[in-house]
Amino acid sequence: MSAGTTRRTVRVEDPLWEAAHGKATREGTTVSERVRASLREYVHGAAPERRTIADSLVYLVPDKLEDLQGPAFGTVELPIHLDWGPERHYNIDDDASCSALYQLTLQNSGSVEEICRIVNAERLAKLWSTMLLPTRCRGAWEAVFPELPAYTEAKEHPSWTKLSE
Numbered sequence: 826m827s828a829g830t831t832r833r834t835v836r837v838e839d840p841l842w843e844a845a846h847g848k849a850t851r852e853g854t855t856v857s858e859r860v861r862a863s864l865r866e867y868v869h870g871a872a873p874e875r876r877t878i879a880d881s882l883v884y885l886v887p888d889k890l891e892d893l894q895g896p897a898f899g900t901v902e903l904p905i906h907l908d909w910g911p912e913r914h915y916n917i918d919d920d921a922s923c924s925a926l927y928q929l930t931l932q933n934s935g936s937v938e939e940i941c942r943i944v945n946a947e948r949l950a951k952l953w954s955t956m957l958l959p960t961r962c963r964g965a966w967e968a969v970f971p972e973l974p975a976y977t978e979a980k981e982h983p984s985w986t987k988l989s990e
Contacts, residue, residue: 835860884962886969887937893946901926901943907933917948924952932962950974 837845845856866872887893895901896917903913907929915926930943954974958966967973 879959879961882932882959882961884931884959884965885934885937885940886965887941888969890946890950890970890972892937892941893944893949894941895943895945895948897945897948903929903943904939906935917945920952923948924956927952928956928958931958931966 842856845859849856849859898918899916901915901917903915903926905913916922917926927944927949930940934940934943950973956963
């Protein structure tokens with residue numbers, strides 16, 4: 826109990842208290858904190874839902890994985906609307922370079938046709954589990970293509986692992 830806070834008594838049935846205590850413990854909080862939060866919401870109303878620019882982004886996904894007919898090797902130059910940096914060329918043979926190319930394309934492309942021209946289905950499937958994508962983008966693709974491998978968070982960036990070679 827916080828200093829300066831008056832102790833209040835509230836009657837709660839034992840099964841409800843035990844269930845609430847167990848759930849709060851699993852969530853890393855306390856029943857008292859949950860009650861305080863609920864009382865704040867009751868008195869002041871719910872906090873307004875936080876909206877960000879990322880919430881408004883639309884991620885495009887083709888209908889079939891086979892539609893992804895981008896090159897399987899070589900170099901791709903991204904159009905200026907996808908990469909406005911000084912170096913817009915990506916080596917598809919290099920996993921780190923190809924992953925960056927695909928990440929930019931999946932997140933920022935304005936048409937499914939453009940995605941299908943840039944991304945290769947086989948290379949995407951190989952790189953998918955380590956690509957860094959916004960949760961909503963990854964979810965949109967995995968909803969259409971459940972055959973893509975599960976995401977595994979890499980401990981190191983793919984390009985860093987090749988420095989000692």
